Every structure is written in C-alpha cells, then in structure tokens.
Amino acid sequence: MTQPGVYERFLDHAHRADPYPLFPELHGEPVARQPDGSYVVSSYREIVALLHDPRVSADPRNLPESCIRGLALSEEESGTTPAFIGRDSPDHDRLRRLVMRHFGPPSAAGRIDGMTAWMGEVVAGLIDDFAGRDRIDVVDDFAYPFPVTVICELLGVPREDEPRFHVWSQTLIDSIDPTSGSVAERNQRRRRTTAELREYLNGLVEAHLRKPGDDLLSALAADGEMSREDVLATAALLLVAGHETTVNLIANGVLTLLRHPDVYERLRRDPGLAVGVVEELLRYEPPVQMLGPRRTALSDIEVAGVTIPQGSVITLMLAAGSRDPGRFPDPNHFDPDRHDNQHLGFGGGVHYCFGAPLARQEARIALTEFSRRVVNPRLVTDPPPYRRSATLRGPRHLPVDIDGVI
Numbered sequence: 507m508t509q510p511g512v513y514e515r516f517l518d519h520a521h522r523a524d525p526y527p528l529f530p531e532l533h534g535e536p537v538a539r540q541p542d543g544s545y546v547v548s549s550y551r552e553i554v555a556l557l558h559d560p561r562v563s564a565d566p567r568n569l570p571e572s573c574i575r576g577l578a579l580s581e582e583e584s585g586t587t588p589a590f591i592g593r594d595s596p597d598h599d600r601l602r603r604l605v606m607r608h609f610g611p612p613s614a615a616g617r618i619d620g621m622t623a624w625m626g627e628v629v630a631g632l633i634d635d636f637a638g639r640d641r642i643d644v645v646d647d648f649a650y651p652f653p654v655t656v657i658c659e660l661l662g663v664p665r666e667d668e669p670r671f672h673v674w675s676q677t678l679i680d681s682i683d684p685t686s687g688s689v690a691e692r693n694q695r696r697r698r699t700t701a702e703l704r705e706y707l708n709g710l711v712e713a714h715l716r717k718p719g720d721d722l723l724s725a726l727a728a729d730g731e732m733s734r735e736d737v738l739a740t741a742a743l744l745l746v747a748g749h750e751t752t753v754n755l756i757a758n759g760v761l762t763l764l765r766h767p768d769v770y771e772r773l774r775r776d777p778g779l780a781v782g783v784v785e786e787l788l789r790y791e792p793p794v795q796m797l798g799p800r801r802t803a804l805s806d807i808e809v810a811g812v813t814i815p816q817g818s819v820i821t822l823m824l825a826a827g828s829r830d831p832g833r834f835p836d837p838n839h840f841d842p843d844r845h846d847n848q849h850l851g852f853g854g855g856v857h858y859c860f861g862a863p864l865a866r867q868e869a870r871i872a873l874t875e876f877s878r879r880v881v882n883p884r885l886v887t888d889p890p891p892y893r894r895s896a897t898l899r900g901p902r903h904l905p906v907d908i909d910g911v912i
C-alpha cells in the first residue's frame with residue numbers, strides 16, 4: 507500500500523490539533539502535483555504570486571465537475587451568479603466596491619468604528635456571565651456568541667434566528683471540507699442549504715425594504731446598483747464569513763495565550779500588545795488554513811519551475827506560507843513583537859479579506875478583556891477537541907477552569 511501524500515495527511519483529522527509538523531514536508535515540494543492532477547502550493551512567495559495572478563480564477567464555475575463548488579453561495583445550476591468571493595475581475599471589483607460603500611472604511615468613522623464601544627459592552631456582558639462558575643467553555647460561552655452577535659447587528663439579522671442559520675452555516679462549512687463525504691453528496695447538501703438560506707434572507711430583504719433600519723442589509727437592499735441576486739449572495743457570504751472565522755481566531759487566541767503564559771501576562775498588563783498578538787495569531791494559528799481546492803488556472807502558469815497546466819485546480823496552503831522559513835525567521839515561534847509580519851491569514855490580492863478590520867477589532871477586544879478580567883484561567887485539556895474542518899480550523903470546545911472574574 508502506498509503511503510498517503512502529505513496533503514492527504516494534512517486533511518486527516520488525526521493531524522488537526524497540530525498540523526504544523528507536516529509543513530517542512532510541504533515546503534520541501536512547494537508546488538506539488540497531486541494524484542488527482544490538482545496542485546498544492548505551500549511556499550510564501552509562490553502563494554503570493556498566484557493570489558495576485560489574473561490567470562488564476564476564483565470563480566467556482568471554472569472548476570471541473572469533480573470539485574465541490576464551495577462557498578460560492580449561489581445556485582449556479584439555476585443560472586444565478588456567485589457572491590464576489592467567487593467572481594473574477596472586473597465583475598468582482600465592481601461588486602466589492604458597492605458593498606464596501608455601505609460597510610465603510612474603518613479609519614473614517616465607518617460602521618466598525620461606530621460599533622467599537624458597543625462591541626466592548628457585548629464582550630463585557632459575556633464575561634460577566636462567567637461569575638460564579640469554575641469552568642467555562644471558551645468556544646460556546648465566548649468565542650462563538652460574540653462575533654455572531656456582531657454580524658447579526660451589522661447585517662440587521664434577528665439574533666433569535668441564530669439557531670437556524672447556525673445549522674446552515676455549519677452545513678456549508680462542512681461541505682467545503684474534503685473529508686466530509688463524496689463530492690456529489692457535499693454538492694447536494696450545499697445546494698439544499700444555499701437555497702434555504704437564500705429564501706430566509708430574501709424574506710428579510712423584503713422586510714427591510716418595507717421598514718429600513720440602520721443596517722447593512724437595509725442599505726444593500728435599497729442600493730439600486732445591486733441586483734437582488736447579488737444582495738442575497740453577498741448577505742449569505744457575510745453571514746457565513748462572520749460566523750465561522752472570527753470564532754476560531756478568538757478560540758485559537760485564548761488557547762495560544764494560555765500556552766504562552768509570559769505573553770498572556772504581558773497582555774494582561776498592557777492592552778497595547780493586543781495588536782501584535784492578533785497579527786501573530788493570524789500567522790501562527792490562522793483560522794483559514796488553506797484556500798482550496800477553490801482556484802483554477804485559466805492558462806498554463808509557470809511557478810517555481812513547475813508548469814501548472816491550464817484547467818488545473820489549485821489549492822493555496824496559506825498556513826504553510828505563513829510558516830515558510832524562507833520568509834519568516836523562526837516561523838514556529840509565537841512572537842507578538844515580530845516585525846514585518848505580512849502573514850497570509852487574510853489571503854491576498856483582490857480577494858483579500860473584506861472583513862479584516864472588523865475581525866481584527868473583535869479579536870483585540872475579546873483577548874484584551876479576557877486577559878484583564880478572567881482570574882487564573884487554566885486549560886482543562888491540551889490539545890482540546892477540534893472541529894472537523896481542515897480549511898477553517900479551530901477547537902470545537904475549549905474548557906478552561908477559572909477562579910472567577912474581576
């Protein structure tokens with residue numbers, strides 16, 4: 507029997523708690539052809555080059571039938587178009603600009619700046635609820651409810667509907683996980699779930715058109731330049747992205763800090779360290795470990811001496827790029843003082859994470875307040891149990907013993 511390749515082992519749940527020992531092997535063959543003919547790219551320079559290469563398409567409609575259509579959040583079979591994460595330039599750029607107009611630049615008193623004080627109150631309320639308990643689950647009690655509350659408020663989605671779209675967003679995330687069933691099964695699950703989510707969002711758009719609020723969905727719905735299809739696909743994308751990524755950044759953050767008590771202590775005393783902590787977390791324990799198989803070569807592309815033939819599917823191993831020793835000195839060391847930390851945690855190129863300013867702000871507030879107020883937190887199990895997904899990686903639960911809160 508042949509030994510499974512390193513990418514296959516990376517996908518195996520056995521490596522989920524600590525995939526990093528596999529990275530030197532990935533770096534050994536930075537552009538690696540897989541048995542199914544796809545390519546896995548793991549070195550920093552090559553990933554950045556491909557993220558910026560217009561010959562690499564992010565449109566799921568260019569993927570072969572044998573691939574899952576991922577988080578496109580559209581019913582391509584019925585002729586509708588994907589959200590802008592799955593569109594190429596110039597279509598992508600036009601839509602992203604339209605949505606950005608309503609999201610607001612973070613430095614110009616946009617929506618995010620306006621929400622910062624309120625976000626602090628949400629975090630304070632969650633930590634208040636730890637009082638009187640000697641054990642908490644950092645995922646269920648903290649890292650999950652916070653970003654979900656924020657994205658609901660931002661979009662204008664009722665918080666009480668959360669149990670419904672929790673299931674939808676979980677199903678969609680599972681469907682992009684290469685280990686969660688056959689492609690046909692996963693495509694079927696994804697189609698059914700996308701249809702349900704869109705029907706739900708369509709009802710909300712109608713309601714917001716009748717009675718607009720000061721939220722993103724109301725603004726998008728009233729924007730004459732966006733088709734209803736695009737509004738629904740964008741809203742679904744933001745809802746899922748706002749659900750399934752920041753939770754892992756915060757949970758990975760608490761876990762990493764408790765494994766590095768010296769850094770934890772510094773953050774407790776100096777909230778200013780949060781900026782460096784969050785950047786280094788995005789490099790060292792990134793919630794989005796890889797993009798793929800989501801990209802397609804539109805023509806032959808030569809990279810690091812390898813020609814990726816036209817039509818090939820490409821997987822970009824962002825986490826491996828962010829631990830590439832050719833780019834980051836001492837890459838396996840968690841160092842919040844690291845200089846020149848241009849990690850790949852938010853991707854790069856035209857699809858660079860749209861929610862990055864929000865995610866950064868959420869993680870800074872959450873980690874600063876946790877370290878300031880929670881008394882003597884101790885990990886109950888290390889490693890904790892992990893979610894199934896290799897793509898969006900994070901603990902499923904993170905039990906921590908505490909001696910109360912201040």
Ligand code: HEM
Pocket residue numbers: 564590591592602743744747748751752755792793794797800850851852853854856857858859860861862864865
């Ligand atoms: C794109 C990571 C939070 C909205 C991306 C991409 C990455 C990423 C790696 C690139 C995808 C690609 O190139 O195919 C993260 C991480 C987050 C986070 C690690 C949290 C720690 C958020 C939040 C939102 C969001 C909170 C929504 C408010 C988006 C959107 C795109 C995107 C809309 C597509 C951008 C485009 O195609 O132009 N994100 N994200 N993300 N993210 Fe995030």
